Each structure stands twice: as C-alpha cells, then as structure tokens.
Amino acid sequence: MRKILAYIMTIVTQIKLATEEAIQHLFPETDLKSATITINQTKPEFKGDYTVVLFPFVKLLKQKPDAIGKTLGDYLLEKTNLFSEYGIVSGFLNLSIKDEYWAKFLVNHYNDTQYGLKAKEDVRVMVEYSSPNTNKPLHFGHLRNIFLGFAMAEILKANGKQVVKGNLINDRGIHICKSMVAWMRYADGATPEKRGIKGDHLVGDYYVKFNDVYKAEIAELKEKGIDEAQAEKEAPIMKEAQALLRQWEAGDKGVRDLWQMMNSWVYEGFDKSYKRLGVDFDKVYHESDTYLLGKTIVEEGLQKGVLFNKEDGSVWVDLTADGLDQKLLLRGDGTSVYITQDLGTAKLKYEDYKLDQSIYVIADEQNYHMQVLKLILKKLGEPCADGIYHLSYGMVELPTGRMKSREGTVVDADDMMDEMINLAQQQTEEAGKTEGYTAEELKHLYETIGMGALKFYLLRVDPKKKMIFNPQESIDLHGFTATFIQYAHARICSILRKENLPLLPDNRHFQSFRLSLPIATAEKNLVLALEQYPFILEGSAIEYNPSSLCNYSFLVAQLFNTFYDEHSIAKAENEEKKQLRLMMIVMTAEVLRNAMHLLGIRLPEKM
C-alpha cells in the first residue's frame, strides 16, 4: 500500500501540491486554481531540477514575478523537506531537489518489479486487433496493426485494466471465394504440404491468380466491343466467384468443405506468423459466425422508430442531423451489409465480457465507418455504444504509394521478419560479437534483435500518422532503435555479471549505503528520468499511444550511455558511489525491460 501511494506522488505532483499550499498560505485572500500551476523540468542550461513558472501568478497576486519567486522559494525551502536551494531566472523559479530525495527514491525502487504498474481495478476492456481477411497472408500494414494492438493491450493491463485481446477474422465473403475459384480452376489439388509453403501464402497466391485471370478476361471482353463496366460484371471468373458465394450462403456442402479446408490452411499460416510475432489472443471471433448478427438490433430500431424503411424494404438510418449521411443497414432483400454485422458483433462482445470499453485497432480509412457505428448504436440505445473507441492508425505506404495485395505490391510480413533477422545476424557477425554462444543462443539472439528492431520501427511513430516504408533501405539498427535500448541493457547486465550480482539484487547488497557525496549531473539526469516512468506509462494508456514508451525508453538508454561513459561503476571512486550507481543501473535495466516488455520487445543480457 505504501508503495502504491509513492507511485501516485510523483515529484512533480509533490511540487505542485507544495506550491499550491504555499500560495494559499502566503496569499490567503487569493483564489487559486491548481490548474494554473505549471511545473517543468528545468532546462539544462540553468541550475535546478524542476521549475515553477511564475507568470500565471503575476496578475493574481499583483506582484512582479521575481518577487513572487523569492517569497515562494523561501517558503518552500523552509516548510518542505524537498529542496536544497532555488534560483530565479526571469520569471522562472528553479528548484533543486535534495540529493537525499533521489537516494531514497532509488533505495525504495531500484529492484521493484512492480514499479510504475497500477493496482488492478474492475474495468474490462477488449482490444480487437489484427482482424485479417483469410484470402491472403499478412503484410507490413498488418504488422503495424498487430504490434499496436498487442502493445495497447499490455499497456492497459499495466495500468490495472482487465484486458481481453480479441481478433475478428473475416473468413467469409467474396474475397475468399475468389481464392477458391482460382484454386479450383488452376491448383490441380495443390496443398501447402505438396507445395511446401505456408497455407496463407498458398491461398494468397490463388487470390493473385484470380485477379490476373480476371484482368485478362476483362481485356478479352473489351476486345469484343463490350464496355469496361460491363466487362467487369460479366467476366466468367467473377461470375463463378459470385455463384460460389451464393452457394456458400445457401450452405452447399461441397463449397463449405472447400472453404473450410482453405481457411484451415490460412489459419495454420497465421498461427505460425502470430507465434513468431509473439502476439496472442484471448478470444477469436469469426465473421462466418457473426455476419448474421445485428438484424435483430435493426428490427428493434425499426420498431423504436430510430430507423426507417424505403420503398424497396431496405432499412436506413438518417444521420444527417449529426453532419453525416443516410446509411443503409439492411438490403432490400433483407441481407446484411458490413455495418449490420458490426452492430451485432459490438453487442456480442459487450455481452460476452461485460465490457466497459471496446477498443478497435483499425486503419484510419475506416474513421467514418467507426464514427457511424458508434453513433448508430447510441441512437439505438445500446449500452455498448459509449465504450467504443477507435484506435485509428495511419496506413503504411511504400514510396510508390499504397500497397495493393491485388497487384502484388505488398511487403510480406513473413519475408520482412526473415529479412530483419538476417540483418541482425549479418551485423552481429560484422561486429565480431558471436563468441561464446551456442548455435541455438545465436539464433535466439538474432531473432531478439531483428524482431525488436521491426516492432520498434512500427511503434515509435504516433499511431495516427501514416508511415512510408522504403524497402530499399533496410531498417536501421543504430540510433533511435530497439537495438540501442537492447545494447544499453546488455551493458548493464555485463556489469552486474562481473560484480556477481543478479539482475535484481536484494537489499542485503546495499545495507551499508549512506549518501554523503553530491550526486553528479549525469547520475541525476538518469535518476530523474527513471522517476518519470509511472507518469509516462500512465500517459501512454490515456493517450492510447505506445510510441511515448519508445521515446521514453530511448531517452533513458541515452542518459544511461552518457552516464556510463562518464562514470565507472566497477571502479567507482568509493563504495558509496559504487552502491549508488549499482542501484541506478539495476533500476535502469528493470525499467527498460518493463517498458519494452509491454511492446513485446525482449532485451538480451548479452549481445
């Protein structure tokens, strides 16, 4: 309990409260809102750790900023035990935190595996991510989705939420029928085993084949003088696919069997990819099970008068009052459209798990769709509506534009993983760092480095921004990368090994520690950053933004590297400094492991 309280009281919060209290005490007649108090980290060119901005008080207190600063600084120094000194530079009160505070902070938290984590609360959240179609293998764009979803789920867990990782597989529809047609026409009974490739790739190959043939057939029809739109409708292979879809909907045994077989190939392939990606799901929904849902909701909506019929019997909702359009919910023949099943699935999820929140990780091309979905559910009075949150992310594009699986201009996810792992191997060998490992350990190391780099690359950018990936330029392993963070971690582990200490040494090792010497700048910068971790972790959950953990972890690794370069740990000036620094690096490694773990990135002990 004590520890949890300590987390909440970050140093910034303490300064804020102390300042508020001080102002109220010094100027009892003023009406101060705590929101006007701004605490920043002091700029490196000035002395101090944290800074109170004085300008907001000027009008309120009718005094010059520097005068307020002096009164405030004197008071804070005298009445609290936090500060060693203060300085005032043109409207900014720069406070120096006592070294004892940082020492105590380290002693309390250096080996705390729960540092930054929040107590469990009864808030249930589903994060739906990945949600692939079963007609083609995963590509680079899916990877952004998958990493984001996984990371977001883990971050929410760390913030105390009960999280269900969900996957809604789009296993039915015209797209899979296209692969099926092409397979029937051209595969000659090919299976993943016979062809020696992953099932998702096999099925994807026939999807591409379909489109090649389709194009050729359209060209042929056009030569016969049929116009393009007509040719697109009449191409035999397309008609076959549509016929197949009708047979599927009618429950035709043969079609269903083929469908089942090809989907099972895809699932085997996906499972291999997911496993390699290190992601998992607690609940998998299939659209073949859920696509008929939602009709009852629509019926109820009609009865309530929220929805209306058109002459042909189709059902619509009018969203023009909300600045949107009219939207079709059921076709004239009574069949559902995309959004109908989403209405049903939203309700299903809600009822399955009593969700407080339902997060959809979906690309930003569906912003409108998700807005409409939430609005309709709200109009229908469905309780699941309020919890819906669209975690929208920008699409991954190539320098030549969007990836198109129909045209085969996609960067395949499995290939990308192979390439990254190869790159890790190549660079490790070039650096001559392969000594002292078994072949098995090396393989594992290359995977840790390669997959780490890939994940970090896709997670380090603000989700809502689109990204352009140039396949010609391989993903870097220097600078702002997972490798950089992994390297800092490996260095720390190396030091601990040489000191015969475990990764998380217990308090016995530091019992004699007493602070008597001042904490150096490079030391303090690192400790200051470590103290901010709970705040960063909380922020990444509130903002639904894993990239803040990337930025933060990189900063910590950078501060560690500077510190490491400047101060020896093994050969510290004396035992006190050695113990202080050991606690610092133990905590640094633990915070980095914790943060990276939430992103699905492993940190090796040696590299």
Place this chain on the structure above:
RNA sequence: GGCCCGGUAGCUCAGCUGGAUAGAGCACCAGCCUUCUAAGCUGGGGGUCAUUGGUUCGAAUCCAAUCCGGGUCACCA
C-alpha cells in the same frame, strides 16, 4: 463539394492540456577504445515550426482563414 487527419532540419520523427535560446535519430564533418560491451560517447554545421491574421505578459502548441498532401462520403468489406 461535405466531413476527418496530417504539414517542424536534406530524410525519418519528438515536442502540441500555451512558458526560458524549438529537440532526437539518420546522413555529413571533427574528435574519443592499454579502463565496466565503440551496436557507444563528445562536439560541429543544418530551421520563415506550410502561409496570413487573431487571442496572450508569452504561440510550433489555442482560434480563424488560406495553401499543399492524404482519407472518406457504396444495397464493397
């Protein structure tokens, strides 16, 4: 055209609930390995924060307009 999102160094991006001289990485230049892992560290050059106006003691950050780029507005999913 309506609605939504983006525009910060040559490139990729932080910073955006307003605070000090706008920061990283890559690339480029110059240094640093008899000392805990040089996948590292230190320093340097490089900016009209798209433009214009407004609010404010103070604007990359908030507001408005404009320009550029993207998305979307299907009885597709």
